[in-house]
Amino acid sequence: MKIVTIVGARPQFIKAAPLSLKLKGFLEEVIVNTGQHYDYNMSDIFINELKLPKPDYNLKVGSKSHAQQTAQMLIGIEEILLKEKPNMVLVYGDTNSTLAGSLASAKLQIPVAHVESGLRSFNKAMPEEINRILTDHTSSYLFCPTRESVRNLTSENITENVFLVGDIMYDATLLYKDLALQKSSVLEKLQLTNDKKNYYLLTIHRAENTDNPDRLFSILNVLNKLDKKIIFPIHPRTMKMISHFNLNHLLKHKNIILIDPVSYLDMLNLESHAGLILTDSGGVQKEAYMLKVPCVTLRNETEWVETTENGWNEICGYDSDFIYEKINSFKPPNSYEYIFGDGNSAGKIVNILSNYKK
The missing domain is CATH 3.40.50.2000 (Glycogen Phosphorylase B;)
Incomplete structure (x- = not known):
């Protein structure tokens, strides 16, 4: 066959x-x-x-x-x-x-x-x-x-x-997680080996956010209010739209660390050690749940409703004040269900x- x-x-x-x-x-x-x-x-x-x-x-x-x-x-x-x-x-x-x-x-x-x-x-x-x-x-x-x-x-x-x-992504997470955690180069390069669970990880790539200047401004604006480092592996298309809308100034805050897109193992490493993940990606929402890391979703809905029902994922849309409030009040539950x-x-x-x- x-x-x-x-x-x-x-x-x-x-x-x-x-x-x-x-x-x-x-x-x-x-x-x-x-x-x-x-x-x-x-x-x-x-x-x-x-x-x-x-x-x-x-x-x-x-x-x-x-x-x-x-x-x-x-x-x-x-x-x-x-x-x-x-x-x-x-x-x-x-x-x-x-x-x-x-x-x-x-x-x-x-x-x-x-x-x-x-x-x-x-x-x-x-x-x-x-x-x-x-x-x-x-x-x-x-x-x-x-x-x-x-x-x-x-x-x-x-x-x-x-x-x-x-x-199938749970298969991949279990298959590669140990290898990813042994690979410390990304944390060392970013000088984060002593900051585990004390930084935020951000990904933005969906057109509904990147192609709308108001939404993109609102999401990026909240980064300037946060008191922890924000690791931002930036999608080439997202960087293009930030420049197109003249929003580069919102990436100048000292806590924002821009990096190129990373490999899968490096991403698993960054996700595993993050204190909280902000994303509009369905895959990253899942990986956050699989790795038991709190997630704030920068959309108005999710196809992974089980992650929200189990309390590990908060749907926050793109309003800057609401995102900031959720980040600071988010407390994941003590319970965990293997839904995948x-x-x-x-x-x-x-x-x-x-x-x-x-």
């Missing part, structure tokens, strides 16, 4: 790592990198660090409008699928690469397996929400990370070949795919 795996963005390389390791010896895997994230620090570094097989194809699509990017991916993926003739196509998450992979496959009547299926933010202004809904409705196998994601699919009348397998499975979602997925019969 041959599977074509479609990846292209930072989170997808991380999710693909534990599953690719499990696929070896069971199924033939052909990896397609769309090149959606084209910066070395956002793509190749993850392939090298996580020892992923080198992609068999790289479409090198790069940064474009949603329509242009998705269209170029569709053309390139279709050509590869016609050449490789796989039994199934594997897609991850909710990016344009995910949508292009699922649409190209569905048009060619090739079954699609969607890892991280069933997530819903119920905000269709998010491109990711459109991508995940369309992908779920074109998929033949739907691998859900949580009970809530299964319920979301049921409410949309998707009930066939839906599997609750746990979260047992860390063997990759094994469960491989077992299901191994029994596939065309």
Whole structure:
């Protein structure tokens, strides 16, 4: 059996790592990198660090409008699928690469397996929400990370070949956490070895925040009020928009430490030792929960509602005063529930795919 795996963005390389390791010896895997994230620090570094097989194809699509990017991916993926003739196509998450992979496959009547299926933010202004809904409705196998994601699919009348397998990122966290904690270079470089649990970690990348000058100003403005160091691995696109809106002055505070995007192991290290994480990333929200680090989410909703229901994640939107208040009043609960499975979602997925019969 041959599977074509479609990846292209930072989170997808991380999710693909534990599953690719499990696929070896069971199924033939052909990896397609769309090149959606084209910066070395956002793509190749993850392939090298996580020892992923080198992609068999790289479409090198790069940064474009949603329509242009998705269209170029569709053309390139279709050509590869016609050449490789796989039994199934594997897609991850909710990016344009995910949508292009699922649409190209569905048009060619090739079954699609969607890892991280069933997530819903119920905000269709998010491109990711459109991508995940369309992908779920074109998929033949739907691998859900949580009970809530299964319920979301049921409410949309998707009930066939839906599997609750746990979260693949929890597999990755367990697989690489010890290695990440042994890697102290990022903390040493930032002179933070004595500041563990005494700094904030910030990530911003979603268009709803970066492309709105008022929201971006409000989020950055709160940084100037905080009394702890703020480590900010800044996404290239976020830096571009900060400059575009002339907001660079908001990054001048002595407590703000700007760094380039970091590798997965360095990010796990920074997350593990942070006192609190501020983010608009779904993946970082999850990692914060998995590492038992309090999280403040810079959005008005989350697809990971279980993290808020269990008290480890606060939804704060983008109002500067409200974010500041939450940061200073946030007290995580004493209890902790393992909501993302047992860390063997990759094994469960491989077992299901191994029994596939065309």
